[in-house]
Amino acid sequence: MSAFPVFDPASSLARPITQLTSITFWLGLGVFLLVAGLLSWFMWRYRHRGAGGEPAQIFGNTRDEVGWILGAVALVGVLLFLTVRVAGQSSPDTAGPNPDVYVTAHQWYWAFRTPGGAETAGELHIPAGRRVLLDLTSADVIHDFSVPQLARKIDVIPGQHNRLWIEAAKAGTYAGECNEFCGPQHAWMRFRVIADDAASLAGAGPDSPAPTLVAGSAAAHGAQVFREVQCSACHAVQGQTSDFPHDGAVGPDLTHFASRQLMAGGVLTNTPANVQRWLKHTQQVKPGARMPTLPLSDQEINDLSAYLEALK
Amino acid sequence: MNQRVPAVSAAPAAAPALSWWRLFTSTDHKSIGLTYMGVAAVFLVLGGLEALVMRLQLAVPNNHLLVGEAYNRFLTMHGTTMIFFVLLPLLLGFTNYLLPLQIGARDMAFPRLNAFSLWLLVGGGLLLYLSPFTGSPSQGWFSYAPLSETAFTPQRGVDLWSVALIVSGYGTTLTAVNILVTGARLRAQGMLYRRLPMFAWMAWVNGFIILFALPCLTAVLMMLEVDRLLGAGLFTRGDPVLWQHYFWLFGHPEIYLLILPAWGIISEIIPVFSRKPIFGYEFVAWSSVAIAFLSFAVYAHHMFAVGLGWPVDLAFGTTSMLIAIPTGIKVFNWLATMWKGSVRYTLPMLYAAAFIVQFTFGGVSGVTFAVVPIDWQLTDTYYVVAHFHYVLFGGSLFAVLAGLHYYYPKFTGRFLDERLGRWGFWLNVIGFNGVFLVQHLLGLMGMPRRVYTYPALSGWEALNLFSTVSGFVLGVGLLVLLVNLWRSRTHGAVAGPDPWNGWTLEWLSSSPPRRENFVALPPLHSRRPLWDLKHPDDMDHVRPPRHDRQGRPIRDEEREHR
Ligand code: HEM
Ligand SMILES: [Cu+2]
Secondary structure, three states, X not given: OOOOHHHOOOOOOXXXXXXXXXXXXXXXXXXXXXXXXXXXXXXXXXXOOOOOOOOOOOOOOXXXXXXXXXXXXXXXXXXHHHHHHHHHHHOOOOOOOOOOEEEEEEOOEEEEEOOOOOEXXXXXXXXXXXXXEEEEEEOOOOEEEEOOOOXXXXXXXXXXXXXXXXXXXXXXEEEEEEOOOOOOOHHHOEEEEEEEOOOOOOOOOOOOOOOOOOOOOHHXXXXXXXXXXXXXXXXXXXXXXXXXXXXXXXXXXXOOHHHOOEEHHHOEEXXXXXXXXXXXXXXXXXXXXXXXXXXOOHHHHHHHHHHHOOOO | OOOOOOOOOOOOOOOOOOOHHHHHHOOOHHHHHHHHHHHHHHHHHHHHXXXXXXXXXXXOOOOOOOOOHHHHHHHHHHHHHHHHHHHHHHHHHHHHHHHHHHHOOOOOOOHHHHHHHHHHHXXXXXXXXXXXXXXXXXXXXXXXXXXXXXXXXXXXXXXXXHHHHHHHHHHHHHHHXXXXXXXXXXOOOOOOHHHOOHHHHHHHHHHHHHHHHHHHHHHHHHHHHHHHHHOOOXXXXXXXXXXXXXXXXXXXXXXXXXXXXXXXXXXHHHHHHHOOOOOOHHHHHHHHHHHHHHHHHOHHHHOOOOOXXXXXXXXXXXXXXXXXXXXHHHHHHHHHHHOOOOEOOOHXXXXXXXXXXXXXXXXXXXXXXXXXXXHHHHOOEHHHHHHHHHHHHHHHHHHHHHHHHHHHHHHHOEOOOHHHHHHHHHHHHHHHHHHXXXXXXXXXXXXXXXXXXXXXXXXXXXXXXXXXXXXXXXXXXXXHHHHHHHHHHHHOOEOOOOOOOOOOHHHHOOOOOOOOOOOOOOOOOOXXXXXXXXXXXXXXXXXXXXXXXXXXXXXXHHHOOO
């Protein structure tokens, strides 16, 4: 992940913007230096040197005025031309094809679903070197989807389906985050886009087999706790039956939890110790999170974390 | 030369005794103007402390001082306070104080309405600071729906917050009416529109912006309350983006509403301290009118990420870029005013110079947002935070500070202390640029705005810490300024009616001006009545025509007698 993502584009969608940004930057710097330079020069050159009467009273000069107006018009004209050219390149037409991934923003995590029904959260896997069309909507308030290295950003609005092309020219991990103020945990609504050469968007489908757990192990016990203490009211693990009806609208899908790098919108890295911390002090780790701090015993927390770490 | 110089005494007027009763009941535009500024000072302290607490939280990554909701409360109060209860009252204060003086009037057109507007604004400010007692608003000063709806922000404080803005908004709208009528009807004999002092011009044009922009805010806040209190669902079952259209249709003109009178102040100061008339009066004046119109035509540049489609984005990007042209006209005219002048390094002039540098910087970074694809990358990052603080703080507020140093002798009869003033100036300049310059980099690094914390990434920590430390330097600078403002009231050097050798009518009245402003007005034949008085053999309107570099006569229009 890059220190200056805007200046380190990794896609044919973001690259024209970077070039445009550099051009604009130099033009702007030129204007600024011109103004600051003239100001310093005039303040020094024409500084008051004792009482010598009033300087010549000059009221204006239409030619000069027309001069700098034309200068400004020319600059604006150049920028406008470049703007129009790059706008199309960095925001190609999204009408027509079916989206490759459905993105739903929630307070405060990202859910990604393929048309086949495979679902992940917080981490989007895409094939490298191919444009991927996203369909984005929100389950609650307005969020904003931003992965500066891969594409422009776009707002994610409830009741509206915005579309966005993203592309990673080469394999790698790219940082993304929510850019629109969306409540107490706006700061922790990060995600990652992982591009790999395997040419598919596939994750586990709705009917992929449940992880095999050794009977009697901590993980197996954890799976039982998961079902019984209402975890499964809000979280789905595909292939795992649930006693609670849920529509998947509340908590992130945990099917491949163990293979994720970050959890809870990026507050914590995904380690067993952190999972336990999360289960024990949910509201302290991410105050305002839509997940309550559940009354669990240490034993249950231990088993649950073993179970979650088994969900490869 | 027969000049009618009215008798004005140079003796220091006794420091006016602070009579609270008079303060509360006065309908005099000068008292009201100063009260506006006093109110703004109180809110500046509040909003400034809120900013410092936020900066403390952001000083180091993963800090625990103000987590989540708590930070958002400060964010909401800081933004609301600074925009509505610091900058706005400061500029209304200047307008109230100066407009009648500059056009040779005794008072505003509707003095009682004027007092009413002031107290509506103060009432609004009180309501805002009562709102925490009913559950602090935490939805942000921009209050985007649907986050501001009851489902996501149930606190009652949001309702009080809206009412605070509605109430103070009415006050400001009424002030706009007052400004427009005053400027149109109360100009002294001979004070033609094209002879108005630059500040009066811009303050008057500003009246139109206020009159058309603020009702959009009032309307959308009422819609929000219809949703929150009556459950109408305009922004939930209806269109959440509707909020943004209304809000920015108010919000963008609002920025110009906060900067236009500030430009007016600068356009008064630079000529006087360069000893030359403003270069290109007509261009500076008409560019304000152009900006007033354009300011309504650019609002959707706050919404480029919404997904309105790029043809719409480009249309608004174009109008936004166009605004750079009249703005550029102003900047170059200020520079041209200094050209071949005799520049005196007074505190007002120093602040004006800092204004030009910082405002130009903010203006240039503003143009980058009009380049639509750049906005698609940088909007809602710290680059925006840096940009608008450069415009509003480095621009508008610095211009107001320039104006405070310039007009303080008029307000009080005494100068601000020079030594304290210079300390304040350098602390403010260094502090301000320290806080916000590095935030451009943070934005380019991808740091989103309105976040209460951030992960420990390379570069982010050092820059954030630097920004916070500078924030405290700035805090000290503003404190020095406030101390100076308070102390010099009784301890400053005596100034007399016309300490800077000015040209506009306000310098004709005593300092502080008497109740009815003027004893008698001189004949008004030009834009600089006091120049004419002081230079009877070189009066603006009878001077033999000068020639420009090309040998053509200039200022022909100045010569016609009225
Ligand atoms: C005239 C002076 C100022 C004005 C008009 C002003 C205005 C604002 C506004 C409107 C916001 C809301 C930003 C948003 O919507 O994202 C804001 C945010 C902020 N301001 Fe100021 N401000 C001023 C001075 C200061 C000062 C002196 C500091 C620091 C010492 C400061 C620090 C901040 C911070 C840290 C934020 C939060 C940014 C974020 O989390 O996105 N402000 N300011
Ligand atoms: Cu969000």
